Amino acid sequence: MKIVLLVPDGVAVRNYIYSDFIKELHQAHFEIILYHQIPEQAIQEIQNVQGNRISQFHVIPGFKEGVLARVVRESCSCARIKYNATVLQNKTIPKFWNGKSTNIKRFLLLRIAELIGSIISKKYSFILKFEKWYDLLISKNSITKSLEIDLSKLQPDYILNLHQRAVNTAPIIAAANKLYIKTGTVIFSWDNIPKARLVSRYDSYFVWSDLMKSELNTLYKEIQYPSIQIVGTPQFEFYFNNNFQINKEDFFKFFNLNPNKKTVCFSANDATSPYEANYLEDLCEEISKIDEVNRPQILFRRCPVDFSNRFDKVINAYPNLLFPVSPDWRIASVDQKAFIEIFPGFSDISLLVNTVLHSDVVVNLGSTMAHDFAVYNKPCLYLNYDPVENSSFKVCDVFAFQHFRSMEKLDAVGWINSKAVIMNKVQQALDRPESIGSDRLKWLQKVVRHPLENNSRTLANEIINLCTSV
Missing domain, CATH: 3.40.50.2000 (Glycogen Phosphorylase B;)
Known part of the structure; x- marks a missing residue:
């Protein structure tokens, strides 16, 4: 079996790439491929740690959303934040909307997105329609089309995103969806879900705890409960x-x-x-x-x-x-x-x-x-x-x-x-x-799911099951 791990930045390296998660996949006879946007020095460090367990390294192609796609995404983010604040009855959640910028173009873009987001937040179906619009825009991007070719050659059984907020991974997930490749993402940290930082949609979502599973299901009603897997996080295993x-x-x-x-x-x-x-x-x-x-x-x-x-x-x-x-x-x-x-x-x-x-x-x-x-x-x-x-x-x-x-x-x-x-x-x-x-x-x-010391194995086993299930 073959798995592509998306590493959009260095943060994911410590908690996942340096952990026993890689060893567990390798022992299960997965060929592990990294699609990344990290510097060459980081790749050398990973190779020193993991040896030949990772077979290929590919740079995530440079991706520019375009003004319309950016406005749509930011509008969805703003709308979700407002929606989440209402559902959870928490007035601090809107503080995660960063509508300020010293760049006049970015400032205007965010103001437009905030206006649209305020409107579409009034009805959940509007949010879903805008998110589907964003997915459609990304699927038509030239980078997505080139990634379809790359993934067709690689033919991975699974693609796992190691940080759900990364915009640069959106074309890869869009290409995978077109090719019917199974996808999943970890929710990177315990505070991420209410902040509306879930850019793409996946077949599976891996969370820390029952608490996070309930939160994700509450705020993203379209995500089916069985697709949310409780696996903890590898970051506490090192202790x-x-x-x-x-x-x-x-x-x-x-x-x-x-x-x-x-x-x-x-x-x-x-x-x-x-x-x-x-x-x-x-x-x-x-x-x-x-x-x-x-x-x-x-x-x-x-x-x-x-x-x-x-x-x-x-x-x-x-x-x-x-x-x-x-x-x-x-x-x-x-x-x-x-x-x-x-x-x-x-x-x-x-x-x-x-x-x-x-x-x-x-x-x-x-x-x-x-x-x-x-x-x-x-x-x-x-x-x-x-x-x-x-x-x-x-x-x-x-x-x-x-x-x-x-x-x-x-x-x-x-x-x-x-x-x-x-x-x-x-x-x-x-x-x-x-x-x-x-x-x-x-x-x-x-x-966090307990016992803490085997969360890498739990995540790996879930992926193995998903890849082998019909």
């Missing part, structure tokens, strides 16, 4: 692989950390969260007030795709307290920081595993790292205050996002509701970790 674990003394020595001190991990979000440096500075200020004998150290892990210098001032101010353990994510071209030029090094898996393994508590603003720490049954403290007064960015909006409703009726994390309580909350988490987020394992079980 169960001893090959990624390093002795604490060696790991800490490399990053100048003290293995005899308690360790607080501060994990930062990307640039869409504008006050991460303010939070880090607050944490450093308050932790520095603890007497030196009992003072914990702070291990700082920035968001892998954030290469800004916004944390430099704080790092330089606290050299004996704050220790950066920078993710091993690389930019292929120093002259270009486009998202497709960014990819993870394989060593970042070990960096993250040991960061979680050897830290005692994680502090952040609503990050998924709460789940990473829960794998090892360690507490998370969520920052729950605005560090800058009169800002348009409000923390209350963050924790009103739909995916945090999964915490309802659970004591999943601890809350830092002001700068003044940082020291006491951190000390409580270090001294009595069981008293912070006592339901963290229940939350993890609700969000």
Whole structure:
């Protein structure tokens, strides 16, 4: 059997291409082909990791939607966001519609799309008609026609998209549909479904949990319930692989950390969260007030795709307290920081595993790292205050996002509701970790299918079954 994996950017590389998912497919005698839009350096890294398990690499052809197709797609996205906000009764969902742009042409296009989206959101059948119109426009694109030829030659049994939001994969799925090739997509993250980032339609959808399956079925009524498969996600499997674990003394020595001190991990979000440096500075200020004998150290892990210098001032101010353990994510071209030029090094898996393994508590603003720490049954403290007064960015909006409703009726994390309580909350988490987020394992079980350590096999088995079924 033959499978094509779509890798539209470097994000999918870490969670799927570096995981045992590739090994599971290879052991099931699949020929694995990658259609990708990642740099050559990333391909070399993948080959170093997977050897000859992947037989072919093809670059996803350059694809330009055209103005009409772009307007239709953006209109559908806007309409879905408005529809989702109504169905889920969540006023924060419209914040995921990004209708702003400094480019006048893009700004006008988005304004038109917003107007159309507002109209078609009033009736679900209108949304479906516009989405079918978009599919028709893509199917007539010259790139789609050339991909039909390519796929006819390859004759894959299955095509799996490893990131459902990628527009550059739409012509491949359109070509596959014309050729009656089975298709599927993973829903990449636990917060993706309400954001209306499902560009194409597939035969199968692979989600993390019952919760996500219900959400997808609720918001996309045309998707049949049996076509949604609960497979978890491979990204938590690495924590169960001893090959990624390093002795604490060696790991800490490399990053100048003290293995005899308690360790607080501060994990930062990307640039869409504008006050991460303010939070880090607050944490450093308050932790520095603890007497030196009992003072914990702070291990700082920035968001892998954030290469800004916004944390430099704080790092330089606290050299004996704050220790950066920078993710091993690389930019292929120093002259270009486009998202497709960014990819993870394989060593970042070990960096993250040991960061979680050897830290005692994680502090952040609503990050998924709460789940990473829960794998090892360690507490998370969520920052729950605005560090800058009169800002348009409000923390209350963050924790009103739909995916945090999964915490309802659970004591999943601890809350830092002001700068003044940082020291006491951190000390409580270090001294009595069981008293912070006592339901963290229940939350993890609700969000991700268990057992966590074999989700690659579960996904692979589902695909094998789909390919062999008549």
